[in-house]
Amino acid sequence: MNATRPQVAPTLRTFYTLVLTQTLSLIGSRMTSIAIGIRVSVDTGQAAPLLLVAFFNELPPMLFGSAAGVLVDRWDRRWVMMLSDAGQAVGSLLLLASFLSGSFQLWHLYVIVFLQGTFAMFQSPAEDAVTSVLVADAHRDRANALKQMAFPLAGVIAPAVTGLIYPAVGIAGVVAVDMITFLVAVAVVFRMHIPQPPPSEEGKAASGGFWRELRGGLAYLGSRRALLGLIVYFTVFNFLLNGPLDLGIPYLIKITGSESTTGLLLAAMNAGALVGGAAITLRRKTWKRINVFMPAFLLTGAMFIVYGTSRSPIPLAISMFWLLFTLPLGWGLFTSLLQSKTPPDMQGRVFSVFSQLGFVASTTSFLLVGPLVDRVLEPAVKPGWAFTPIVGDQPGAGMGLVLVVVGGVILVMTIVTYALPVIRRIETDLPDYQV
Structure with missing residues (x-):
């Protein structure tokens, strides 16, 4: 046979x-x-x-x-x-x-x-x-x-x-x-x-001239508070994430004093992202996507705090691996959720709004974090400064403080968002659109 x-x-x-x-x-x-x-x-x-x-x-x-x-x-x-x-x-x-x-x-x-x-x-x-x-x-x-x-x-x-x-x-x-x-x-x-x-009723209702279709995409999100709330959450998350992550090379060089060690730690970070992407496939079908990526972002916040307070290569590598592990996992599952809850003929508009807000948030983060670190926090680091018990008083401690604060804000923001019933029930309350 x-x-x-x-x-x-x-x-x-x-x-x-x-x-x-x-x-x-x-x-x-x-x-x-x-x-x-x-x-x-x-x-x-x-x-x-x-x-x-x-x-x-x-x-x-x-x-x-x-x-x-x-x-x-x-x-x-x-x-x-x-x-x-x-x-x-x-x-x-x-x-x-x-x-x-x-x-x-x-x-x-x-x-x-x-x-x-x-x-x-x-x-x-x-x-x-x-x-x-x-x-x-x-x-x-x-x-x-x-x-x-x-x-x-x-x-x-x-x-x-x-x-x-x-x-x-x-x-x-x-x-x-x-x-x-x-x-x-x-x-x-x-x-x-x-x-x-395929055409949808929502897509037909929002069709017409260019501005009508643009407003139709925004109105679709406005009428679905849970989707809009998650998009706002991810926008703030983008703002908190990108500038601090961009501190990686200068922070690690100051903390470790070694370019080769910095390279190995960045490799651990990339490895975490690759493994995190692969891990999406392990989600059991009985688990709601929201119940996977929101707890994953709690881990993101915790790893930012470990990243900002660690001084030796091993805890730094572990925190960086798990920090990046959560990001493709969370983004991939939210993308799947957004695809299932949005009519296929309106997804260009919905994903473009999501993308535009993300670009505004990440660019603002880059523009603010650099000057904050270079002009305020790093010059303020000195023996016995107020944050010595948390991040120390060595070079790089100012950047470490940014990482710790960002981790704390992500933890609080995620707990508050996940506690909202309208967010937790999003996959049962909103209909799926099948192609």
Whole structure:
């Protein structure tokens, strides 16, 4: 008797192919970011230009993210993803031309990353919305886990590959690789068949002109307090998370006094993110998603406190591993929940609102935390200062205080939010939308 292999649904194959190509494109983008960082740092010796690069790249989704969601819901989402990758490839081509011609100036970079950020703001809501029509709800946690794992995977691969090829090909060669990954993504998506979302009553009621559809997406969230409440929770969480996490390298170097130890600790952090993404698949179907990711974020808060008070490599590694372990787990499960509770033909708008608020929160966090640490907290550290019993009085103690306070706020915020009955009952009170 011949054993038969289990068949993979065509839409699942399409999804896996999409994730693979977008991960490849993400690796290319990370490589370019690293190469630009090296080039600009060597040329200017300043950190401000790199901060401006990040700012101009995130400015379009901060300003226009919700508007992009209307177009994601209006247009064929396959073409939206192709347009996004193609537009970013054009940006890479312009950057390559600037370097090869020898006329590169910093303002070229700012204009190009703004252009790429404009096209990129369509990518994430389109991918999240496409996942709903390609993957059934029973498999969606695993699907979103794979997407979450792409970011730490690119964080591991891109620096290694860039370090190998940058001395040989320079920044122009790295940008060329990035452009090729974008073009590969366009070619692969062009050959895909991605079903259009079925029309819903909510989508029909919110259809009409551009502004009516934009207001319709906001009204949908406004009429569902639990969903809106969780989006606000994640927005505040984003604000608390991103600036303090960005302190990792300077904090660890000051605490350990070793670049090699810092590198190993950052590797432990990336390993936690990869394992956390994989752990989503272990959720039992009888467990509600809310009852997994909210307790996971309690662990996030606790690990921030351990991270901010630890002084030796082992507790630092343990806290950093578990800190990053919780993030893809929580984000992946909330993405699945949002997909199941939002009509497929309105998901572009809903995910764009979520994404826009996240960009505003994370950028504000970056802008505030740096000056707070450099100008206020670290200069205030001295023997016997008020927080010595908690974080010590060594260099880096000011950053440690930020981590401890953030951990405490996350714990309190999560306990209060999770205690609300409307939040705990969200998966039973709100209907699921099946594709």
